[in-house]
Amino acid sequence: MKKWHVITVAMASLGVIAAGCGQSQANSQPKTPATTSAAPQSSTTRVFRIGTKPYQGKKNLEKFEAEAKAHPHSYQAQIAAGTAANVNNQPSTAIAYWEKAIKLDPHKGNPYEYIGNIYLEVYNNPKEALVWYKKAITYGPSYDYGWYRVVQLEVQFGNMQAAKKYAAEAAKVLPANDKVLQALETFVTPKS
Numbered sequence: 001m002k003k004w005h006v007i008t009v010a011m012a013s014l015g016v017i018a019a020g021c022g023q024s025q026a027n028s029q030p031k032t033p034a035t036t037s038a039a040p041q042s043s044t045t046r047v048f049r050i051g052t053k054p055y056q057g058k059k060n061l062e063k064f065e066a067e068a069k070a071h072p073h074s075y076q077a078q079i080a081a082g083t084a085a086n087v088n089n090q091p092s093t094a095i096a097y098w099e100k101a102i103k104l105d106p107h108k109g110n111p112y113e114y115i116g117n118i119y120l121e122v123y124n125n126p127k128e129a130l131v132w133y134k135k136a137i138t139y140g141p142s143y144d145y146g147w148y149r150v151v152q153l154e155v156q157f158g159n160m161q162a163a164k165k166y167a168a169e170a171a172k173v174l175p176a177n178d179k180v181l182q183a184l185e186t187f188v189t190p191k192s
Helices: 003-014 058-070 075-087 091-104 110-121 126-139 144-156 160-173 179-188
Strands: none
Touching (some): 075 091, 091 110, 110 126, 126 160, 144 160
């Protein structure tokens, strides 16, 4: 198991992954990956997301895609269709829906993070994932999972100075009681 997957699983055990990859939220911010020539990894390397069951299966995918087509100006419909595509192992389709959501509301961080997750987990491209995670915090600075992912990958790449910088920036914009903000401290606090 790759190190960043272990970190993601650890986050889930802290209860901070409840939003999951592509799951719609009140402040929904989907992720949308750009085209890539890398072949997707097998679905066995994907991280399980809480709350994706309603999106699973061909019928659910068709339902959410029909909803997105019927409501092309609905941010939520595009997010949901992207989530359904992602859950049903159609990452490039998921990205396309999440990119539509970004065009509808570019100031929500979750679509960028969702796209980053696909680059990280499906295409095994953490450098491109980091680009999308940084977009999540640029366009949706109150989106805590974006901050977590940026710090997570900076640590993964061995860039502790950058990780500390982003954790400090997150502390300026996120509420002090935010669980994700608290989890960031574990990345940048020296181990004794």
